[in-house]
Amino acid sequence: MDRLPYFVQHHRALGIDHFLIVDNDSDDGTAKWLADQPDVSTWTTPHGYKASRFGVDWLTVLLARYGHGHWCLTLDADELFVYAHHDRRNLRALTDWLDVTGRPTMGAMMLDMYPRGALGSGASDPEKDPIAGIPYFDAGNYVMIRQPKLQNLWVQGGPRARAFFRADPRRAPTLSKVPLVRWNRRYAYVSSTHSLLPRYLNHVYGRHGGEAPTGILLHTKFLPTILSKSVEEMSRRQHFENSNLYDEYYDALASGPVLWTEASTRYHGWQQLEGLGLLSRGGWD
Amino acid sequence: MTLGFVLLVHTAFDRAEQVARYFAANDCPVIIHVDGKVKPRTFKDFRDRFQGEPLVRFSRRTRVEWGTWSLVRATQFAAERLLDNFPDVRHVFLASGSCLPLRPVAQLKDYLATHPETDFIESVTTHQVTWTVDGLETERFTLRFPFSWRKNRRAFDTYVRLQRRFGLRRRIPDGISPHLGSQWWCLTRRTLESILNAPDRPAVDSYFSKVWIPDESYFQSLSRRYSADIESHSLTLSKFDVQGKPHVFYDDHQPLLERSDCFVARKIWPHAERLYSTFLDDERPIKRHADPNPGKIDRVFSKANERRGRGRPGLYSQARFPAPGFENGLSCARYNVFSGFEQVFHQFEPWLARRLGGRVHGHLYHPDQVEFAGGETVMNGCLSDSPALRDYRPEQFLTNLLWSTRGERQSFFYGPGDTPQIGSFLARDPNATLAIISGAWVVPLHTSNMDFDEIKAEAARLQRAEIMFLRTLRATGVAARVHLWTLAEFVEQPIEKLQNILDEITGPGPRRLTDLPQMRDISGLPDFLLQLRNGGIKPQVVGDFGSMPTRINRAAQERSQNVR
Numbered sequence: 111m112d113r114l115p116y117f118v119q120h121h122r123a124l125g126i127d128h129f130l131i132v133d134n135d136s137d138d139g140t141a142k143w144l145a146d147q148p149d150v151s152t153w154t155t156p157h158g159y160k161a162s163r164f165g166v167d168w169l170t171v172l173l174a175r176y177g178h179g180h181w182c183l184t185l186d187a188d189e190l191f192v193y194a195h196h197d198r199r200n201l202r203a204l205t206d207w208l209d210v211t212g213r214p215t216m217g218a219m220m221l222d223m224y225p226r227g228a229l230g231s232g233a234s235d236p237e238k239d240p241i242a243g244i245p246y247f248d249a250g251n252y253v254m255i256r257q258p259k260l261q262n263l264w265v266q267g268g269p270r271a272r273a274f275f276r277a278d279p280r281r282a283p284t285l286s287k288v289p290l291v292r293w294n295r296r297y298a299y300v301s302s303t304h305s306l307l308p309r310y311l312n313h314v315y316g317r318h319g320g321e322a323p324t325g326i327l328l329h330t331k332f333l334p335t336i337l338s339k340s341v342e343e344m345s346r347r348q349h350f351e352n353s354n355l356y357d358e359y360y361d362a363l364a365s366g367p368v369l370w371t372e373a374s375t376r377y378h379g380w381q382q383l384e385g386l387g388l389l390s391r392g393g394w395d
Numbered sequence: 396m397t398l399g400f401v402l403l404v405h406t407a408f409d410r411a412e413q414v415a416r417y418f419a420a421n422d423c424p425v426i427i428h429v430d431g432k433v434k435p436r437t438f439k440d441f442r443d444r445f446q447g448e449p450l451v452r453f454s455r456r457t458r459v460e461w462g463t464w465s466l467v468r469a470t471q472f473a474a475e476r477l478l479d480n481f482p483d484v485r486h487v488f489l490a491s492g493s494c495l496p497l498r499p500v501a502q503l504k505d506y507l508a509t510h511p512e513t514d515f516i517e518s519v520t521t522h523q524v525t526w527t528v529d530g531l532e533t534e535r536f537t538l539r540f541p542f543s544w545r546k547n548r549r550a551f552d553t554y555v556r557l558q559r560r561f562g563l564r565r566r567i568p569d570g571i572s573p574h575l576g577s578q579w580w581c582l583t584r585r586t587l588e589s590i591l592n593a594p595d596r597p598a599v600d601s602y603f604s605k606v607w608i609p610d611e612s613y614f615q616s617l618s619r620r621y622s623a624d625i626e627s628h629s630l631t632l633s634k635f636d637v638q639g640k641p642h643v644f645y646d647d648h649q650p651l652l653e654r655s656d657c658f659v660a661r662k663i664w665p666h667a668e669r670l671y672s673t674f675l676d677d678e679r680p681i682k683r684h685a686d687p688n689p690g691k692i693d694r695v696f697s698k699a700n701e702r703r704g705r706g707r708p709g710l711y712s713q714a715r716f717p718a719p720g721f722e723n724g725l726s727c728a729r730y731n732v733f734s735g736f737e738q739v740f741h742q743f744e745p746w747l748a749r750r751l752g753g754r755v756h757g758h759l760y761h762p763d764q765v766e767f768a769g770g771e772t773v774m775n776g777c778l779s780d781s782p783a784l785r786d787y788r789p790e791q792f793l794t795n796l797l798w799s800t801r802g803e804r805q806s807f808f809y810g811p812g813d814t815p816q817i818g819s820f821l822a823r824d825p826n827a828t829l830a831i832i833s834g835a836w837v838v839p840l841h842t843s844n845m846d847f848d849e850i851k852a853e854a855a856r857l858q859r860a861e862i863m864f865l866r867t868l869r870a871t872g873v874a875a876r877v878h879l880w881t882l883a884e885f886v887e888q889p890i891e892k893l894q895n896i897l898d899e900i901t902g903p904g905p906r907r908l909t910d911l912p913q914m915r916d917i918s919g920l921p922d923f924l925l926q927l928r929n930g931g932i933k934p935q936v937v938g939d940f941g942s943m944p945t946r947i948n949r950a951a952q953e954r955s956q957n958v959r
Contacts, residue, residue: 219713250776250799253788276781319723321706324714390714393703
């Protein structure tokens, strides 16, 4: 609930026609707020996030039933989608162009945003742009390989890898996603929105030297509420395949660390991200 | 009523209507061809919108497939009708439903009035064509293409291969000189009538109906046959991306489109409200009267095409992850790697930093720590000093460092004691300058207080690692600039060698090296090497210290001269 109003506002401004939201048993007034929105349909479930394969089962059903033939942007509530020209060309312009160039999918990397001070300090207003409170990010410490089986790109790095997984980088969170898909009922997300089947849909990156059109998901996980959230997540043990392995991670998070460093970069917009090589217009000029 | 338009429409009917009405309001007749694939109901609705508009009429319809004869056929239908119905028309302008006039039509009319006999059609001989995406240039005219390139690519390619293998060729009809060019043109009545009323038109049409992409060659070739005066460029601004798909223009392109001074542009995104409202408003103040100059905006689009096609060298990202061999540059900038120097000289690192500028790191690939310059724990871009993170993807650690420090020279030390995984990358990267003194690791070792067995073990380990690295440098495919000396060779003339390296890195400077760092005392080396050899470790990489004493003396003399 601390994110939804701005989440909806941001993506409404990008030209989303309709929001399909899965409310996983919230008790903070989310359901009521969603019910008041004219362009939101809500599904509520009391079942565990883990039991639904981290939400993938819910997505699969909704996308198959309502997404067929539409461009669908699949996001978590703590992600804000940005792409080249997003401040002057809406998603319809983008997807029309993707249609013209014959691309059924577009990739995006999650960019973890964090505050200047310790995590958990400060306050945030759900109606306001959360990036104002957490404007910093890591500009150039991302590593990746191409996974042979699904042919998707596996990107890791960023502040979480640097601060919490510096001894065991393999376990650092996956940052690559394929959130924008011209959906077909034959498609399926495999793990979160990191990869899909059939696997050619994962070819969202340039393999022959060129740059493919790519967006960024501004990840607002580290809003001030992160501390209470991570305590709750740890007790629910719903977020990882092998939850015990991540105890240290939650302990570290709950202690309110500072992610900011002298080398952190302050967010100024998509042009800056493009200059840094984090997103690309991919020939969409 | 001297200028008439042929409008090919298959979608975005509202915009086509807007543009057609604009032309008609400016006293220009318009013949619209609506794609035969459009449902009769939709067509009828569209046609009915123009009731009471005598200048807008519709031509016979045909189903249009991209890249096929049907597109020419549709153009012929509409052009015939236009010439027939409006005898005053002197120029015919071919446009599509996604075209938008950028300047008032009155200006276009004036321009054409000053060129009454000129045909504006891009028309280039096949030898000069550089833009085709499929690589078919001359063969467009000599092979047959019965299969759809878009829908049946495999059959298309196979059939092309078969014809090449068996040398099957079509005869080009007499009097046809194959030319290619943009599909969008503006022809005079005389030229167009000559083409459409040619006595051999059935034969010519039947030939072109099997040419590949005839809409880019039919009028382009035939106007060469009949025209008195061709200006070989299109009056329509259209840009193509690396895949041969047209660039689309949006509201934010408005200043760019104005600057181009072109009369018409395509394609316009149908929802670009501001472009349509601006450019279809003839009341707007007109400041520009220059001749069309699409070149002004070429630069912008060629940069986009470059990004799309070749990308930024040295960038690895969610947008760009080239397969091996497609990197177009393994890293983004030149950098320098020194090996052994810090063991031969005292305080070499600070000295080098003063000489080279930029950032001089320590051993970036030291197994226990990442020695960033100045002892930093994070580098630009928040690159961490964790050895585990570095060793997880050692090559991307380096490419990330170089990417985030673009514009600043990077140098670091690398030796046989460091993690070896990065070695082959350094050797393959043309951006790397490697300066290596092999066997320099014996210098600290020979004054070490360690137990001799430990020294031997260490010497064996370092020598093995160095031999492996040197082997990498001799492999095929080494692209780095490598300067390699054995320790013995180096100490013979250290200043000259150092000078050469620094000159290569920073460009030749007027200054000779004067403030050389102090060399460590290596007078005990020959004995130490003998000891090693007798202990069972054969020194293989330090070079020949057979006549050591004199050489050392010479080096020392040389040094003392220069220090003064």
